[in-house]
Amino acid sequence: xxxxxxxxxxxxxxxxxxxxxxxxxxxxxxxxxxxxxxxxxxxxxxxxxxxxxxxxxxxxxxxxxxxxxxxxxxxxxxxxxxxxxxxxxxxxxxxxxxxxxxxxxxxxxxxxxxxxxxxxxxxxxxxxxxxxxxxxxxxxxxxxxxxxxxxxxxxxxxxxxxxxxxxxxxxxxxxxxxxxxxxxxxxxxxxxxxxxxxxxxxxxxxxxxxxxxxxxxxxxxxxxxxxxxxxxxxxxxxxxxxxxxxxxxxxxxxxxxxxxxxxxxxxxxxxxxxxxxxxxxxxxxxxxxxxxxxxxxxxxxxxxxxxxxxxxxxxxxxxxxxxxxxxxxxxxxxxxxxxxxxxxxxxxxxxxxxxxxxxxxxxxxxxxxxxxxxxxxxxxxxxxxxxxxxxxxxxxxxxxxxxxxxxxxxxxxxxxxxxxxxxxxxxxxxxxxxxxxxxxxxxxxxxxxxxxxx
Ligand code: NAP
Numbered sequence: 001x002x003x004x005x006x007x008x009x010x011x012x013x014x015x016x017x018x019x020x021x022x023x024x025x026x027x028x029x030x031x032x033x034x035x036x037x038x039x040x041x042x043x044x045x046x047x048x049x050x051x052x053x054x055x056x057x058x059x060x061x062x063x064x065x066x067x068x069x070x071x072x073x074x075x076x077x078x079x080x081x082x083x084x085x086x087x088x089x090x091x092x093x094x095x096x097x098x099x100x101x102x103x104x105x106x107x108x109x110x111x112x113x114x115x116x117x118x119x120x121x122x123x124x125x126x127x128x129x130x131x132x133x134x135x136x137x138x139x140x141x142x143x144x145x146x147x148x149x150x151x152x153x154x155x156x157x158x159x160x161x162x163x164x165x166x167x168x169x170x171x172x173x174x175x176x177x178x179x180x181x182x183x184x185x186x187x188x189x190x191x192x193x194x195x196x197x198x199x200x201x202x203x204x205x206x207x208x209x210x211x212x213x214x215x216x217x218x219x220x221x222x223x224x225x226x227x228x229x230x231x232x233x234x235x236x237x238x239x240x241x242x243x244x245x246x247x248x249x250x251x252x253x254x255x256x257x258x259x260x261x262x263x264x265x266x267x268x269x270x271x272x273x274x275x276x277x278x279x280x281x282x283x284x285x286x287x288x289x290x291x292x293x294x295x296x297x298x299x300x301x302x303x304x305x306x307x308x309x310x311x312x313x314x315x316x317x318x319x320x321x322x323x324x325x326x327x328x329x330x331x332x333x334x335x336x337x338x339x340x341x342x343x344x345x346x347x348x349x350x351x352x353x354x355x356x357x358x359x360x361x362x363x364x365x366x367x368x369x370x371x372x373x374x375x376x377x378x379x380x381x382x383x384x385x386x387x388x389x390x391x392x393x394x395x396x397x398x399x400x401x402x403x404x405x406x407x408x409x410x411x412x413x414x415x416x417x418x419x420x421x422x423x424x425x426x427x428x429x430x431x432x433x434x435x436x437x438x439x440x441x442x443x444x445x446x447x448x449x450x451x452x453x454x
Contacts, residue, residue, distance in 0.1 A: 001028040002391045005093040007079045009035040010042020012359025012372040013099035014062045019380035021070040026387040031071045038075040038412040038444040046129045049158040050173035075412035083408035086328030092399035094390040095354040102321040102360040112277030117285030121159045121318035130176040130437035141186035144313040148288045151318035152195035153203035160193045164218045164264050176439040190265045196273035198230030199251045206246040219260040221267045287311045321365040343379025416448030423447035
């Protein structure tokens with residue numbers, strides 16, 4: 001028997017667990033999938049936008065894996081804290097696969113970034129996704145007419161779209177009731193999504209970009225003169241990777257379209273880099289000052305010394321995520337990842353016995369959900385190669401018994417998670433909606449029937 005702990009129940013963790021049990025070389029593999037949160041699925045539950053039902057439905061695939069009899073989900077288990085340090089975890093299992101993602105957002109490093117009204121896209125996503133750590137009171141949107149989203153990746157597209165969506169579309173989602181109320185009642189009329197480089201260099205994928213043009217009552221607006229600053233945009237025959245070429249085609253079609261009469265606008269802006277968040281008389285964010293940039297011919301941009309102020313009572317920075325060091329694990333601070341070779345954690349350049357990584361903490365915050373499958377497979381294959389040596393070590397018994405014995409951990413097992421799901425269905429029913437997510441720790445733990453110790 002080989003006992004493995006997978007830390008993190010997002011896509012990379014679940015795919016790693018799946019690969020470990022669905023293979024024939026090493027018989028008798030048992031996997032515990034641990035998560036700090038009481039609910040499974042990581043960014044599929046707490047990152048994928050609530051209106052992206054098709055991607056959300058991936059939860060069904062992840063569920064099927066976690067219901068495998070050789071796999072056990074244990075939520076509400078924080079690894080790396082005093083109750084379960086990483087060293088202790090390795091005593092309880094033959095091997096540990098860390099799939100902890102990239103939890104922190106990156107900063108803009110400009111003056112005014114700490115003004116009220118400026119937030120990370122992550123905080124905003126957490127709020128409308130009912131993440132129990134979200135700061136709900138931050139997002140009173142009633143006084144917001146204009147919002148600026150800094151960045152041109154898929155997260156920027158997600159938060160831009162959520163700000164522009166109408167009540168009917170939001171009601172159909174599982175977003176928590178207070179977020180639904182705030183977004184549906186917001187006064188937002190214009191959302192500017194602002195990129196520091198050109199239209200051919202957006203990090204968004206075409207499907208996500210195109211969706212901005214399909215929102216009821218919302219007009220995507222692009223300025224052809226701004227787009228034309230990009231040589232690869234100006235020349236339709238320019239050699240571009242397929243996704244960038246398709247993005248450019250979408251933007252070109254919007255630039256050529258007559259202005260619509262929708263009640264809300266999404267302005268897609270390019271070649272503007274943020275230099276300062278401007279304060280209004282009330283001390284809150286009132287706009288963002290950008291410097292106009294131009295292509296430098298090497299894929300980057302240079303400043304021009306010309307500035308433009310864009311009005312915004314809400315500013316969301318959406319400039320990527322960063323991995324966070326887990327106490328006891330080596331960490332490459334420059335990359336925000338754990339050093340590894342094919343998924344084996346490296347300590348001082350050598351593979352550490354029994355420690356592995358997969359997902360964003362291994363390769364950085366890139367790719368779509370499916371990218372995690374080959375990534376997790378590579379790691380699981382390395383672990384399975386090492387299995388004969390790892391399995392020789394005698395373990396102290398069932399790790400769950402050991403975790404409970406100290407009285408510091410109260411894991412939410414699969415039945416607890418199913419109880420949360422039922423409670424969310426009931427909550428939705430009482431609000432005349434489908435399932436509605438529970439947004440706080442006491443609510444989640446109470447529904448799961450474990451002690452609320454936070
Ligand atoms: P991302 O794709 O890395 O995009 C980050 C954006 O921020 C880029 O446009 C970048 O511009 C810009 N940026 C970085 N630093 C900046 C600065 N100081 N000032 C101004 N702009 C700055 O990150 P993400 O949007 O957070 O997405 C993370 C990953 O999740 C991606 O792989 C994404 O595809 C994935 N995701 C996928 C979906 C989906 O499939 N629907 C949804 C959400 C997220 P430069 O290019 O100039 O650096």
